[in-house]
Amino acid sequence: MTVDPTDPPFAVELVGITKRFPGVVANRDINLAVSRGEVHAVVGENGAGKSTLMKILYGMQRPDEGVILVNGQEVSFRSPTDAINAGIGMVHQHFMLADNFTVLENVILGSEPTTFGGRLDRAAARRRILEISDAYGLGVKPDRTVEDLGVGDRQRVEILKVLYRGARILILDEPTAVLVPQEVDELFANLAGLRAEGLTVLFISHKLDEVLRVADAITVVRAGTTVAQVKPADVTPRDLAQLMVGSELPTPETRESTVTEEVRLRVSAVSLDGDEGGRRLLDDVSLELHKGEVVGIAGVEGNGQAELVELLIGLRTPTTGTVNLGPDDITDWPTLRRREAGIGYIPEDRHRQGLLLPSPLWENRILGYQSRRPSVRGFWIDRRASRDDTRRIISAYDVRTPGCDTPAFALSGGNQQKLIVGREMSGDPSVLIASHPTRGVDVGAQAAIWEQLRNARSAGLAVLLVSADLEELIGMSDTLYVMLRGRLVAKLDPSSVTPEALGSYMTGATTALSVEGAQQ
């Protein structure tokens, strides 16, 4: 494929794209113009409609209205195959690779080169793969098995896969979500290589610092529509954030300290072994939660936070170490007993661990509270009391729903999360384990959830807050730990730490030699 100088300026142009789902307009009047040979970022909050937009461009969804132009030609994609034929390739957030195949086999899967007799032509495939890999500086080794590769390498295989199919326009869906910082740098170097060869990259993200680093142009999506196209040089991260949320940013700050001396939850020297041969998932973790205290845990995802949370709610048992709730040693207690003893739990993934999606809200209210009133009366579910109490949560926590009999899947993410927060608060907990409590919710729900957590804290609740949102951590926490490779590597004062400093602790660039107070 050669670049004809008379080509129209835009590699991809979307004009007036609208996509409706029953009850929801996912995209409305989207306008997007991507120049040839640029890295173009599409930013927006979770749920703003970025994914739908990309699915439309990649032929996975058909728009109800609007026009798609590729290299100036109007196109109508019925399937991803059409998009691939038009030179558009997609690198999904979750890799679609067969682990037990080699890189070569994965790359050619579905478009295998054959010799005249119909045999697989591995030699030709290897030549092409190495050619592409060298041309764009991807450094892919065709004969390695995918299961031996790290996340960054797998991503390069995915990129190579779409290049192999002749893509000149690449869509990368949240490519940095799974990467550690060094891998992000490598990815950005690769993107620069692609751009230098005249390829066009559409980069979907909600991480503003990365977008500002890598993009040549930025389109902001909010509430299903494109609200602005800007150049990175012209905006600050804060400007961009305000374009994304459409209003002044809420700040997650707590006011005066309500921390007391009373220890509510004590984790003492807890370790958790990984699968055979793997490194420890948790390594000698000790911390205390006091009444009225929010303890934040910062860290790049996958460094043991999820395991710590599951261990505290009783879904995992530590290899060594103990957990105390007040005076009780709860190390071996099952989940229900912990919940009855006053531990509330806001899970990281509300669809997986928090809700029964097809069930009505009032049944979701019972989950986790099926051993006490108002959910049950003896052996039987108390439907009436459960419904009444669900109505109470709906009004107290401003859950926007037609009623308590609506199935949970029908609500938006923010409203689902408000219901979960309301449910976990209704058990009158003394300790709340909150894992990413505002992930993927709209700004209004985020502010409401922060407010609820603050109020509960001043009423004496002890909160363990695990989050990827550094502003949330700094703003909400009374004490802040950094977790790296299963260890608590730093204890910081949230009132003096900056997001930048926190970030360098999280990646291990800065290490605190002594973790004061963490060892007991």
Next chain:
Amino acid sequence: MTAPTVRVRGPRRLDLSGVGYNAAALALAIGVAVVIGGLAVELSGHSALHAYNLMVQYAACNTAGSGGDPCTADSVIDIINRAIPYYLSALAVAIGFRMALFNIGVEGQYRLAAVITAIAGVEIHLPAVFQIPLLLLIAMAVGAVWAGIAGILKVTRGVSEVISTIMLNYIAYGLIAFILSSYLSGNTSNNLSSATPNLPAASQMPGMNRIFHDLGLLAPHDPDQISGFLVVIAIIGTAFYFIVERSRFGFDLRASGINPWAAQAGGVSSRKMILITMLISGALAGLVGLPYLLGQGYNYSSEFPANLGFNGIAVALLGRNKPIGIAFAALLWGFLERSAQILDLNNIPQEIYVLMQGSIVLAVVVAYEIVRRAKVRRAEREVAREVPEALGGAVEVTA
């Protein structure tokens, strides 16, 4: 406590139409099966209308539709009696399905339970009021133990219950042969037979025609007895409904079926639930062979009815794993089986009924999925209509 009226009326409307949707889906599936069955009859060179007319006449009146035979309830009684074991076996499958456990081993569980109960019924001598409940308990215990093996394998070693229950079927068949031969070889009076001795009167379940006659529902000349197990399954079906839909145990069960991770995070012990559910499923399965054993055949032999367990899977599917739905499905199965006789008498291939059973199950799976999607769309639309501001993408967030 009074609820706001608007809130109450909405959900009720939704509930009612939910039932309507399901009934429509079932009617659609039966319609598809009637068309397919009819085509098959026509292809075999007979009139489909005539065949269906025969089936309905025969089921309702036990007559062949022509001539002046007196209308009797024989067919109705037979259909009910055929439906009873299907009902039990479908409930055994359904309780597993409600928590996404697939007990394919009902077949082996009921047959093993039947042979042991057949022997116990001969060897134990108690008055009927104690003897029959004891035999029911023995059958349930045997079924529960056999299904419990699969449960223990799953919770301790992670063995899929689909594999283990089906393999346990074959072990059960072998075990049955072994039990039969060792029991019969010790029983010198009956060396040549492969059947257990007939149960004594105290072990036989009485029929219920007297009661129905007293209620004015049956004429005295109807000879066949309605099985006394009708009472047993009415009790079990009611208990099933209240335990699964209304009790805390049932909530844990359903939650584990809908989302096992959320159930665990909510404090439901998945191991405990798997084990208990397999035990209950096996206990129900243990009863499947008893209507025949205690009410019809009175012994266990190679002629003992087979495939009741596998048919139970289809009946459970058709009845949406709910006791009322399963009752209708089991009666439908009984009706189709009964009508095979009249088709045969009229030289119409009786296999038509198997074809119809198969097409109903296939069609109903599709129909229920259509219903599910319709319900999803309906719920989303309702949310969108009543709380438009709740949808992030739908409304402009004003700056």
